[in-house]
Amino acid sequence: MVPKYVIVGNSAGGIGAAEAIREVDSEGSICIISDEPFPVYSRPLISEFLAGERTLDGMLYRPRDFYQQNAIEALLGQKVAGIDFPGARVVLEGSESLPWERLLLATGGTPIVPNIAGRDKEGVFTFTTLEDARRMERFLEGKPRVVVIGGGLIGMSLASALVKRGVGVVMVELLDRVLGAVLDEPASRLVEGVLREAGIELITGQAVREITGKSFEEGRVGGVVLQDGRQLSCGLVVIAIGGAPRTELVKNSPVKVNRGIVVDRHMATSYPHVYACGDVAEGYDFVYGTGRLTPIWPNAYLGGRIAGYNMAGKQTLYPGGTAANSFKYFGYPLVSAGMVNPQDGCEVLVSRQDRSYRKVVLKDDHIVGLVFAGDIQQAGVAFGLMREGVNVRPFKDALVRDDFGLTFIPQGLRRAGLGVSPREMVP
Numbered sequence: 001m002v003p004k005y006v007i008v009g010n011s012a013g014g015i016g017a018a019e020a021i022r023e024v025d026s027e028g029s030i031c032i033i034s035d036e037p038f039p040v041y042s043r044p045l046i047s048e049f050l051a052g053e054r055t056l057d058g059m060l061y062r063p064r065d066f067y068q069q070n071a072i073e074a075l076l077g078q079k080v081a082g083i084d085f086p087g088a089r090v091v092l093e094g095s096e097s098l099p100w101e102r103l104l105l106a107t108g109g110t111p112i113v114p115n116i117a118g119r120d121k122e123g124v125f126t127f128t129t130l131e132d133a134r135r136m137e138r139f140l141e142g143k144p145r146v147v148v149i150g151g152g153l154i155g156m157s158l159a160s161a162l163v164k165r166g167v168g169v170v171m172v173e174l175l176d177r178v179l180g181a182v183l184d185e186p187a188s189r190l191v192e193g194v195l196r197e198a199g200i201e202l203i204t205g206q207a208v209r210e211i212t213g214k215s216f217e218e219g220r221v222g223g224v225v226l227q228d229g230r231q232l233s234c235g236l237v238v239i240a241i242g243g244a245p246r247t248e249l250v251k252n253s254p255v256k257v258n259r260g261i262v263v264d265r266h267m268a269t270s271y272p273h274v275y276a277c278g279d280v281a282e283g284y285d286f287v288y289g290t291g292r293l294t295p296i297w298p299n300a301y302l303g304g305r306i307a308g309y310n311m312a313g314k315q316t317l318y319p320g321g322t323a324a325n326s327f328k329y330f331g332y333p334l335v336s337a338g339m340v341n342p343q344d345g346c347e348v349l350v351s352r353q354d355r356s357y358r359k360v361v362l363k364d365d366h367i368v369g370l371v372f373a374g375d376i377q378q379a380g381v382a383f384g385l386m387r388e389g390v391n392v393r394p395f396k397d398a399l400v401r402d403d404f405g406l407t408f409i410p411q412g413l414r415r416a417g418l419g420v421s422p423r424e425m426v427p
């Protein structure tokens with residue numbers, strides 16, 4: 001059968017789209033293509049897999065028979081090598097090609113690997129796929145010291161998995177603090193304290209200049225040299241400095257790309273019948289009021305659903321997402337969302353007690369950003385107020401109180417959706 005809907009990417013975005021298409025169109029053929037060989041799994045759980053806390057079956061985002069149940073053809077372990085836009089065909093590696101009537105690009109992100117000398121040695125990894133975690137396993141058997149390059153979200157989730165496995169970790173971060181993209185300075189410092197208590201050796205304000213080999217096996221990782229000349233021995237290096245939208249399929253194509261693929265509120269690209277969602281796309285960010293990269297799982301799934309509805313002919317607007325994270329490293333909970341390091345013209349409310357810290361950022365009496373660390377009980381309500389665009393002027397002084405909750409919000413301003421729990425913000 002000729003596929004009517006072709007979806008490149010079998011993850012949050014691709015699955016969201018396939019499910020929405022099936023709600024509208026029970027007949028049209030759907031083909032999902034992914035170069036990963038696995039049925040859809042929850043990518044954020046790869047650290048729990050590495051920690052030995054989950055198996056592949058425990059990470060599956062949908063049951064194994066999902067494709068069969070929804071009459072979806074899944075071409076897993078197959079890479080799309082190119083797209084013929086005028087001919088409306090995707091070209092698979094090996095030169096087979098498939099026609100599409102509607103195409104979705106849900107190709108996600110790709111890890112950034114800087115040009116560090118020695119980066120091609122055996123024992124140098126990135127950490128974004130289940131396969132990365134599987135391949136790393138073998139290298140962890142003798143519990144070698146691991147150098148994690150990057151103190152962002154991926155570095156953090158990897159480090160927590162490694163510590164659970166009893167492996168010594170050195171984290172090297174270029175900036176002067178960890179989680180610089182998602183936290184403000186006071187919250188970063190609290191996390192740094194938690195990391196050190198967990199036994200992680202943290203080196204900030206430094207880059208790795210070179211990855212060196214073992215003395216008797218030059219091709220295999222033996223250590224790293226920092227910019228200041230310091231040498232650290234290790235048996236494994238993981239580069240976790242962040243990701244970039246995986247836009248290779250639309251390079252030099254008629255599809256408009258900024259940092260990611262540009263999409264409108266229908267998740268449509270600039271090329272007719274071609275849609276994009278998830279980490280590869282610049283979906284609408286309701287905090288900034290414009291298209292931006294907001295690379296988190298719930299945004300990818302919701303954006304995929306909206307793309308799917310529109311591909312199947314049901315006109316639907318993407319309500320927007322924003323960069324929001326709820327995480328717990330070494331037992332210490334954190335929530336951050338929107339503008340955490342605000343621009344001029346914003347009002348910042350802060351409260352702090354020992355190891356708990358709350359910050360809410362306001363613009364014209366509307367919440368545009370928040371950071372909760374240590375005690376995140378009230379973060380969900382603050383997030384709901386931000387997402388629903390509620391004017392918080394009448395009760396703003398209460399926003400960072402430790403007993404803040406829905407009861408502080410006048411009845412007339414309460415709306416459905418305000419009581420989001422931090423767990424609902426992420427998968």
Ligand SMILES: Cc1cc2nc3c(=O)[nH]c(=O)nc-3n(C[C@H](O)[C@H](O)[C@H](O)COP(=O)(O)OP(=O)(O)OC[C@H]3O[C@@H](n4cnc5c(N)ncnc54)[C@H](O)[C@@H]3O)c2cc1C
Binds near residue numbers: 080297
């Ligand atoms: C370690 C880690 C921890 C994370 N933790 C969290 C978290 O706690 N909370 C949260 O909200 N988000 C988290 N994220 C981010 C979240 O996983 C992503 O936002 C989400 O996976 C994006 O989904 P997506 O569908 O856009 O793309 P992806 O999940 O990146 O999937 C894209 C798929 O497309 C495939 N593909 C790409 N190009 C081609 C091609 N040419 N041919 C065939 N297949 C192709 C890729 O191989 C991949 O399988 C985490 C990410 C990582 C790596």
